[in-house]
Amino acid sequence: MWTMWRTWRAVKFLFTGPIILLFLVIINAVTSPGHWWVQWAALGIGIAWIISLLRVIRLMLVLGGLAALIAYLKNKQQPR
Secondary structure (H helix, E strand, O other): HHHHHHHHHHHHHHHHOOOHHHHHEEEEEHHHOOOHHHHHHHHHHHHHHHHHHHHHHHHHHHHHHHHHHHHHHHHHHHHO
């Protein structure tokens, strides 16, 4: 159950991470246009985004493998 919750949060972060970063870029452009401190926030959010993406890809591979195994076993049991 814990893994599903973490994966759900990872999927959610794949959409919210770039939105948060966009808001930070806007705040940075308005408050201090000459100094781009947002690059450090982008680095952290980017690392977290990639980890979330890998977690979601891993789940998709596992679910796809299980679906293929079930389909294979189902086809194997049918008489020809």
